[in-house]
């Protein structure tokens with residue numbers, strides 16, 4: 001259903017994404033890992049068309065989505081929702097209105113200007129918040145919520161678009177381990193229960209292993225690993241991160257256990 005062929009993005013002399021290809025033939029949960037600057041965000045941003053590819057092709061269900069413009073691009077961005085590390089909510093706006101923003105691309109400019117939302121959309125937004133366990137916060141301003149709660153609002157906003165694909169760019173990088181787990185559980189659920197494809201850039205190996213069906217490892221713009229979590233051994237991880245023998249898995253972990261074990265060994 002998703003095919004990426006020879007995709008490249010160049011910024012000046014930097015090949016942020018360098019001629020990558022892969023195919024996904026069914027909705028699954030995919031983790032993308034790699035060191036800072038490996039090209040993970042740029043790849044996701046090209047998928048969502050926030051960034052235009054320098055060359056190469058992205059095909060979804062047989063349709064070429066590379067270089068879409070205008071209404072076609074907006075329609076694609078609705079089918080392919082994106083979640084960011086910093087949540088990207090409107091801080092002073094209440095939670096429900098933030099979730100309703102997920103419908104912006106399909107509403108008229110006038111309706112948007114006057115914040116006119118159909119009541120069925122309002123009910124749908126509250127149902128989604130309820131499903132994610134945060135309906136009690138619906139009337140609060142987004143800025144009054146914890147980081148973990150704000151990320152769940154961002155997930156609710158994404159689901160409001162009813163997307164086929166959910167892209168998550170470091171969704172748990174700003175969260176403590178407990179909230180990170182809640183957010184990852186939610187992402188897994190929207191894959192398992194709704195059948196949506198989820199592609200998440202992750203800083204931490206243990207998260208990729210625990211939650212994903214498939215892991216793609218990037219290094220310097222290229223794909224250097226594409227396999228199952230079981231195949232992601234410490235040796236493979238060392239190659240992906242370009243680390244020497246002192247490479248420590250705990251340094252790429254959000255798990256308190258791993259960090260504490262590492263500290264005890266030091």
Ligand SMILES: Nc1ncnc2c1ncn2[C@@H]1O[C@H](COP(=O)(O)OP(=O)(O)OP(=O)(O)O)[C@@H](O)[C@H]1O
Pocket residue numbers: 011014015016017034035036037038039040041042043
């Ligand atoms: N808009 C831009 N202009 C210039 N260079 C860019 C731009 N966006 C990304 N880059 C460069 O492209 C390369 C890949 O960046 P990218 O953000 O995709 O990596 P990443 O793996 O997501 O890293 P991180 O985990 O730190 O977010 C880096 O060298 C980065 O400096």
